[in-house]
Amino acid sequence: MGKKDLGFLSMCAIVLCVTVLAVPIAGIMGITEDARAAPKESVLRLGFLQKIDSLNPYMGLNDAAYVFYGLVYDTLGVIDNKMQPSNDLALGTWAVPLTDPEMVAHPNYPFGSVWQYNLTHNATFTNGEPFTADDVVFNINLNAGNYSSMWSYQPYSYFMKDAVKINDYTVRIHFRDKVTNNPAPAAFAYLISIPMLPKHKLQIMTAMQIGFSWDGTFDDEAVPIVATGPFMATSRIKAEYLAGTQLTLVKNPNYHWAKDRALLPGEAPDRWEVKFDKLVFYFYDDPAAMSYALKNKDIDVASFPPQEFDALKTAAPANMAFYTGPKITQYWTEIGFCMNNAGPNPSRLDHNIRQALAMATNKSYIVENYYLGLADVGTTAIPPVNSYWHYEPNATEKAQFKFDIAAANDLLDRSGYPRPASDPNGIRTVSVSSAAALNDWAPETTPLSYEMLIRREYPEERAIGMYLKDIWRSVGVNLDLSIVDEATMTQRVYAYTYDTMIWYWSADIDPNYQLFSVSRKAWDGWSDTKWANQSFEDNYSLSVTTMNKTLRKEYVDNAQRVHYLDAPYIILAYVYQTYAWRTDTFTGWGDWAADPGRSIDNFWMGNPIYFDLMPKDRTQDGGPPLWMIAAGVGAAAAIVAVVVLFRFKGKKKEGKISESPLGE
Numbered sequence: 001m002g003k004k005d006l007g008f009l010s011m012c013a014i015v016l017c018v019t020v021l022a023v024p025i026a027g028i029m030g031i032t033e034d035a036r037a038a039p040k041e042s043v044l045r046l047g048f049l050q051k052i053d054s055l056n057p058y059m060g061l062n063d064a065a066y067v068f069y070g071l072v073y074d075t076l077g078v079i080d081n082k083m084q085p086s087n088d089l090a091l092g093t094w095a096v097p098l099t100d101p102e103m104v105a106h107p108n109y110p111f112g113s114v115w116q117y118n119l120t121h122n123a124t125f126t127n128g129e130p131f132t133a134d135d136v137v138f139n140i141n142l143n144a145g146n147y148s149s150m151w152s153y154q155p156y157s158y159f160m161k162d163a164v165k166i167n168d169y170t171v172r173i174h175f176r177d178k179v180t181n182n183p184a185p186a187a188f189a190y191l192i193s194i195p196m197l198p199k200h201k202l203q204i205m206t207a208m209q210i211g212f213s214w215d216g217t218f219d220d221e222a223v224p225i226v227a228t229g230p231f232m233a234t235s236r237i238k239a240e241y242l243a244g245t246q247l248t249l250v251k252n253p254n255y256h257w258a259k260d261r262a263l264l265p266g267e268a269p270d271r272w273e274v275k276f277d278k279l280v281f282y283f284y285d286d287p288a289a290m291s292y293a294l295k296n297k298d299i300d301v302a303s304f305p306p307q308e309f310d311a312l313k314t315a316a317p318a319n320m321a322f323y324t325g326p327k328i329t330q331y332w333t334e335i336g337f338c339m340n341n342a343g344p345n346p347s348r349l350d351h352n353i354r355q356a357l358a359m360a361t362n363k364s365y366i367v368e369n370y371y372l373g374l375a376d377v378g379t380t381a382i383p384p385v386n387s388y389w390h391y392e393p394n395a396t397e398k399a400q401f402k403f404d405i406a407a408a409n410d411l412l413d414r415s416g417y418p419r420p421a422s423d424p425n426g427i428r429t430v431s432v433s434s435a436a437a438l439n440d441w442a443p444e445t446t447p448l449s450y451e452m453l454i455r456r457e458y459p460e461e462r463a464i465g466m467y468l469k470d471i472w473r474s475v476g477v478n479l480d481l482s483i484v485d486e487a488t489m490t491q492r493v494y495a496y497t498y499d500t501m502i503w504y505w506s507a508d509i510d511p512n513y514q515l516f517s518v519s520r521k522a523w524d525g526w527s528d529t530k531w532a533n534q535s536f537e538d539n540y541s542l543s544v545t546t547m548n549k550t551l552r553k554e555y556v557d558n559a560q561r562v563h564y565l566d567a568p569y570i571i572l573a574y575v576y577q578t579y580a581w582r583t584d585t586f587t588g589w590g591d592w593a594a595d596p597g598r599s600i601d602n603f604w605m606g607n608p609i610y611f612d613l614m615p616k617d618r619t620q621d622g623g624p625p626l627w628m629i630a631a632g633v634g635a636a637a638a639i640v641a642v643v644v645l646f647r648f649k650g651k652k653k654e655g656k657i658s659e660s661p662l663g664e
Contacts, residue, residue: 042276042615044586046600047290047302049457051244051283053487055216055225055237057195058152061490063329063506066603068281071249071610072229073195076117076136078606081595083328083509085191088606089131089228091260092118093190095547096172112185112547113176119169122256125198126223126232133165138199140173146207153194154525155508155516159186159544177545178521185545187552188512193604198226230255230274230610247281257606275614276586287459294320294580301581301600305460306372309578319584324374324576326385328596329506329603330514332378333461334569335361335452335468336503339531340496344451347436348499352415353448353477354567358401359408360475361468367573370460370467374578378571380560381514382507385574385596389511389553391560400565408475417448419476428476449478450499453492456485461502464572493528502572503528508604511556515540518563531568577601588612 050064057069077093080086085093096103096114103109123131140163143150147157161176161183175186201218202210217224217238225233231249234240240247257272282299284290287308293299295317304312313322335357337348347353363377376384379398384390416434420426430436430446437444454465462483469479479500484492492498507514516522519540520532536559543555563569577599581589590598590612598609 040617041278042617043278043280044276044610044613045280045282045299045301047282047284047293047299049284049287049290049303049305050486052241052247052281055241056210056214057197057216058150058211058214059216060152062486063331063601063603064281064283066506067600068247069195070229070603070605070607071231071279072225072227072233073197073605074123074131074228075193075195075605077191077193079191079509079597079602079604081590081597081608083597085509086606087260089120089123089136089196090117091120092116095185095189102172106183109183110185110545112187112189112545113174113183115173115175115186115189116166117171117173119171120256120260121169122259123228124254124256125226125228126252127198127201127221127226129198129200129226131196131228132168133171134168135196135199136171137163137165138203139194139196140171142202142207142210143194146211148525149207149211151211151525154522155513156188156192156194158516158521159184185547187544187547187549188508188510191508191510191604193508195605196228201226228252228256229605230257231279245283249279249281251277251279257611272611274610279610294582297582297585300585301579303577303579303600305458306370306374306578307460309374309580310372312580319582321581321583321589323579323592323599325593325596326376326383327506327575327577327601328385328599329601330383330386330509330574331504331506331601332383332571332574333502333504334378334571336493336501336529336569337567338493338496338498338500339529339568341441343497344499345442345446345449347430347434347442347446347448348450349439349441350415350435351566352411352435353417354570355401356408356411356415356475357472357477358567358570359404359411360472360477361570361572362403362471363572364403366464366467370464371573371575374576375573376576378573380564380571381505381518381569382511382556382560383574386507386509386511389556391557391564393561393564397561397565401567401570405471405474412448412475417476426476427478447478448476449480451480451482453489453498453501453503454481454483455489455503456483465502496530501528504575506603512544515543515556515559518568529568531563531566533562533566536562536566585616586613587616588614 048064050062052060052065052068053062054060054065057073060066060069074089076088076090077085078088094116095112096116098111102114117136119133119136125131140160143153143157144160144162147154150157158178159175161174163171163173166172173189175184175189176182177184205214218226222235223232224235224237230252232252234248234250237247251274261267261272262269282293287305290302291304291308291312294302337354339349341349367373367375367377379393380391382389382391412428416431417428418431419428428448430442430444432444436442452465454461465481469481472479489501489503493501493503505514505517517526518531519527520537523530539555539558539562543552543559546552546555579600590609592598
């Protein structure tokens with residue numbers, strides 16, 4: 001800001017002082033009420049085909065829920081425009097050096113086993129209580145000490161021993177080997193996406209209550225969700241959630257980022273202020289209805305299934321922009337096999353059956369015909385968008401799962417699963433020589449027939465299921481499709497009594513999250529297959545404890561390779577983002593290819609896009625939004641107070657995910 005600006009502001013201050021002093025308090029209130037009625041509220045409206053499945057961040061599962069949590073809660077660290085870790089509640093994060101007095105006093109603490117988090121002094125909860133180290137210690141120890149009850153953030157908490165308060169704004173977290181309880185490094189600890197909830201509200205509850213029965217709100221608070229994030233719930237949040245059609249959030253006028261980042265080089269004074277009044281989630285059962293809503297200006301932005309997105313983009317409505325590109329959440333879809341010896345037909349436990357079915361699955365055909373080219377063919381558990389950590393199978397490894405119906409039939413013939421002699425094209429059965437019979441997974445003559453669970457909410461997955469039913473029939477395997485809603489899918493899958501399913505994963509930018517999810521460590525928690533492999537476990541464990549990034553990459557690659565070859569999943573596709581938004585309601589959408597962290601998909605809290613979006617009609621709606629009016633009246637009162645104090649007392653702050661930027 002230049003001298004001319006300061007001079008102008010000084011004149012404004014004088015005029016404002018005179019004006020405020022000349023108007024009675026009742027007059028000021030009248031002005032406020034008139035201003036409240038005059039302007040049109042600025043509202044950002046998001047469309048979703050998923051309904052948020054819980055207001056409690058320890059119970060929600062789907063991506064829509066995590067987008068919601070990312071708007072009302074804060075974590076220690078977040079993701080910036082470039083998909084790199086950035087500050088949130090923690091303004092500094094590092095592995096404590098071995099020269100630190102604590103490390104010297106405990107020579108059995110390896111480097112990386114203790115991490116320090118220096119906290120902001122500016123965050124307050126929506127009920128006015130300050131956020132301090134006590135809240136961090138409470139949340140971390142709640143998760144670390146109640147692993148089974150607090151299942152939502154297990155990829156982080158599995159390795160945590162405890163959190164210790166150093167002072168009101170400094171915390172250290174200690175990590176350990178859960179089996180031996182010995183201190184152990186945690187290479188992922190630079191990004192721990194556990195929402196920080198209010199200790200003063202939750203400390204009277206048990207972990208079981210918080211994790212399984214609490215609805216996420218407090219009836220005795222004016223703002224029912226007590227949090228520190230950039231948006232706040234309204235008093236109607238529970239009623240809206242139960243109605244299931246929309247959820248409304250309002251701007252948090254006391255959000256701490258403006259103060260935290262005001263002194264950063266090159267930052268504009270209002271860079272980290274939200275510039276609109278409200279944000280509303282609208283939920284649709286039908287993608288065509290959501291498309292109509294976007295065209296009709298009832299919503300501002302939404303992500304669509306491939307078919308609806310393609311139709312909308314082809315029509316090219318006026319005042320609309322489109323974006324496709326790899327999902328920054330590393331979302332992929334897979335055919336998953338239950339690896340528990342239970343369920344309708346455990347013959348699926350034979351690796352040769354799974355490999356044959358992979359060979360009978362034309363992923364390229366699926367990508368082109370059911371995702372309309374808006375995806376990449378899937379291979380391993382960490383997608384190519386996370387370019388540093390992705391492992392791409394070599395030619396020999398890919399050849400093992402190459403689409404080849406003849407080879408799949410040959411493999412099943414050799415593995416002891418013959419077709420009926422009376423029907424060369426019939427359904428295969430288990431023979432006495434098969435692994436299924438030899439391991440008592442399924443009795444002789446059991447047909448190779450499997451139930452497949454498919455989510456009702458995703459029409460392209462229903463179409464893929466029909467394709468698989470047809471193509472797998474050509475190798476003598478029958479599929480019975482069971483179309484269920486996602487809540488039912490969750491219940492069935494995590495009971496480990498299903499045969500197969502089409503589902504998905506999303507993940508952090510650090511490989512720990514995704515590798516944990518498929519590991520033995522995640523059984524009866526995050527693992528949705530109950531798969532285990534000792535070679536995978538060995539490499540995964542080393543990938544967590546190795547602080548050298550280059551060496552860590554080797555272990556991450558090895559773990560992905562083992563998982564790919566054993567085929568508990570047939571990873572179908574790395575699905576693209578398919579967003580459309582209106583260009584005549586808001587500006588500031590930015591370039592999502594160059595700055596992928598701006599995507600609405602970003603659920604790591606503190607998405608930068610919400611601080612850049614500006615309502616286009618702000619200067620045309622009769623005046624500034626209410627929060628700006630309130631700020632103006634507050635500023636006037638502050639100036640009057642300063643005048644009085646001075647009078648009587650005198651004078652007296654595309655991107656791809658290229659790597660995990662681990663700082664040592």
